[in-house]
Amino acid sequence: MLRELVSNEIFTILLVFSLLLIAIARMAYPKRFHDFSYILVNYKYSNAYNKHSEFINGFESILFGNLIVQLTLSVVVFYNLWADLDLTASDLYLKIGLGLGAFMLVKTILERVVSKILNITSIVYDYLFLKLNFKNFIGLLLVPINAILIFSVHPQPNYLYIIAILLFIVHIIGLSYFFKTHLNTIKNNLFYFILYLCALEISPYVVLYKLITTT
Template sequence: MLRDLYNVDILTLIIMGCLLLIAVSKTSFPKRFDQFTLLLFNSRYSNLYIKDQRFFDIFEGLLFFNLLLNIGLLVYSYLTFHYLDSISQLDIFKYAILIGLFIVLKVLFERLLSSVLDIEAIIDKYLFQKISFRNFIGLLLLPINAVLIYTFKPDQTVFYIVFSVILLILFFGLFLFVKNNLNTFKKSLFYFILYLCALEIAPYVVLYKIIVTK
């Protein structure tokens, strides 16, 4: 069923804003952007730029804002499907800000924890790879959101597929990281599993509950 194109001014502005963010990152960092788009196929990007990572990187910052806006759009589409017209388009920014604060605070806590446990080197690599894969998801979500907004009204199956693709990419990034650091994890596999449950699963479940219950 084709979607009725009405009252999508804010959605269109957000889509255009995402396109602008990607265009700026592409034109300002052409070589890095090209290598970034191949993130799923080789580790060249991670190997090259892990050494130069900073707390705030302009390239990563542009893609991070694109990610937040696209997640906001996806959450809006998902909640609109369940609650029909009770969700305001302005709530997209609320979701984006909430998720952005969640991610930033989580990263700060992980860096603090790595400093306390004296495992900064390995956690820095992990965070860089995780941030890179999240930003890559932001690129994929832009055309997906455009289809969901302008083409047809999605059903539950469509959302299951989209969320499954996101999870597969995140787990693939985790698999690559563990594979490349297997010797380190062999010594503390149990603690790593506890870390995943405590800092990579439970917080997102809480965030989901907060958004859905509003």
């Protein structure tokens, strides 16, 4: 149970909503969902479904919705360890969810714009596609993790670090696939790719961290 938790109603609703989104994704795109479920162990999904012409399609949109819901739950669960949150206030979850979604979408749009300016759209679009899908996969992993933290195990700060490390490993696996596949292209555009990473993969999170720690 969460600290001083009066009701699990909102958590239950959001978890059921996530399960509904996952079920819709699986029923609407059965083959794609099957291939997606093996994204950690092979590169088949990226090779089969990477479409540069699409910003985000229906399947990815559904799983992205689940990702936002699960990230919102994770933020609330762990932030409640240090702050006295009103866990029954629905606007709390709405503000966090909208903030996370807006941050990720604006960041992605900026990444696509910068890639056009630097003339590295091909490599960046592949990178964004793989990164989005590994984040969506992390969203699936967060469903049982959040359920356990909410209904079974009392959250502790150490759990946050353990979960963060596990999810970071998943993210690194995705990046390793990308760098292995595009190593020659990266070498030919090394300066621009490093510039892109510094500008849009590192600095936004540094700024976000500063804003959070100073408020």
